[in-house]
Amino acid sequence: MGEVFAGRYELVDPIGRGGAGAVWRAWDRRRRKYVAAKVLLQGDAHMLLRFVREQALRIDHPHVLAPASWAADDDKVLFTMDLVAGGSLAHVIADYGPLPPRFVCALLDQLLSGLAAVHAEGVVHRDIKPANILMEATGTGRPHLRLSDFGISMRKGEPRLTETDFVVGTPGYFAPEQLAGGEPDFPADLFAVGLVALYLLLGRKPDAQALVERFGAHGTPDAPEGVPAPLWGVISNLLQPDPGNRFRTATGARKALAEAAQLLPDPVPGEEPVEVFDQLGPLPAGFGPQGPEVAAAAAPVGFGPPPAAYGPGQPAAASPETSGFHLTPPAVAPPAATPPAASPAPRAVRSGRIAPPPAKVTAGILTAALLCFAVGVWALTRL
Incomplete structure (x- = not known):
């Protein structure tokens, strides 16, 4: 099992490196599909400013690969995009x-x-x-x-x-x-x-x-x-x-x-067709086309049916699109005489799906918050 980022994105294997950080193949537990995730450290204020600009881009076009969701966990941030397997x-x-x-x-x-x-x-x-x-x-x-x-x-x-x-x-x-x-x-x-x-x-x-x-x-x-x-x-x-x-x-x-x-000559007879190969390679051990193989037997509480209930890359029909996860409460309350165990303080994690056009206001607030944070860090580094 790979590292789970912000309780949602399971990092599977590195597939590249961009100017702003590493790019991973990741399993999106909420959407039940593999995605590409770009990860960078929040400590680099200049790169964080670039991250804010890039994740805020909203262009829905078949020939544009724009960010789809974002998350922050401890000292790292990431945003995800569709996983494109044919290389560059x-x-x-x-x-x-x-x-x-x-x-x-x-x-x-x-x-x-x-x-x-x-x-x-x-x-x-x-x-x-x-x-x-x-x-x-x-x-x-x-x-x-x-x-x-x-x-x-x-x-x-x-x-x-x-x-x-x-x-x-x-x-x-x-x-x-x-x-x-x-x-x-x-x-x-x-x-x-x-x-x-x-x-x-x-x-x-x-x-x-x-x-x-x-x-x-x-x-x-x-x-x-x-x-x-x-x-x-x-x-x-x-x-x-x-x-x-x-x-x-x-x-x-x-x-x-x-x-x-229209003015180009016809193709040469017998010309070899160009083939665009899958450049990602096989999934590592423990992962299958429908996600982590351990999840095929019993899905974690709160994540719905096992991934086998869906086709490859298909989201769960009842999967909520709100940020964070809500665990299913136990069916039977614990006995009154047994005091509940103290829960450890949760880590500060944030995640969200870039809003579709009707919800741009919410996405704009999230982007503004990240931008303000990045500008503040950058300003401190300039003092």
Whole structure:
């Protein structure tokens, strides 16, 4: 059995590490499903501020992986997301190298669709790169992409968490205006999409600085080898050094991409299909598709029927969605002559499900409380 966090999330095994902390596969006892949980220490005030911003993001879109719930326990906090098993675009390239243009078009269409939803909320992602673009394990079926990791994202007009001359993001995927210290804006995300497109088509990380220099010296250069001309017409627009010369919106880039895809040659007969494998591996001993195996025989009091009563990843029909757990009282009261045993003081734990749209006020209060706490810790560290 793994460590149980805040009485709800059983940490199963580590599956990755992000800039703000470790990422675990975890069993959500309330929702009866496996989730991805990002865990970090509350003592790091700067990271806690980023945590508050990321867990507050509420974007419901099939190609966006946003937080679903959060919890705090002792000196740690976590938030959870859907568990995506296919790894990142970096895994796909490691398995196959350069990808077929039509497959790349399908991925870019989904990425731009998700990014359009993010921008519609006034959010600039600021860290679009292959490692932050996750894939469902669809095998040889239609790919399904999820844009993730909003740890350094920000809404336009929000105060920065860094000094104005400090560049935030991943080296190699900066837009020229980011390197110059400009305010975060949507065109910078579109520039990064252009670099991701080249990465998928060439099978290697492109040299962003060299590309900018080529554009500056020759206008729009010829398409790199392996990049079809119709597709290069879209990518070269995304990579324009001057943000004013790029597509104005992700939706506009997506429309141009659809037109370019129609001009691509048909797939080569016998071309090997791209397969997106399950990158998580088997569950460790003691865990099965329906949760901890020990729970299959007898569920803990207060958690409803055994997990076998539900399909994999399905929530219990009668599971309450309120924070905390309420144990079922005993059926028979203890004898009057027997004094009740003193209960140890409970640990301070907090957990909650990010509210759906009708309950945004409650979620906003929780987010504000976390933010106030984080700002206070940060202010103390600056004294």
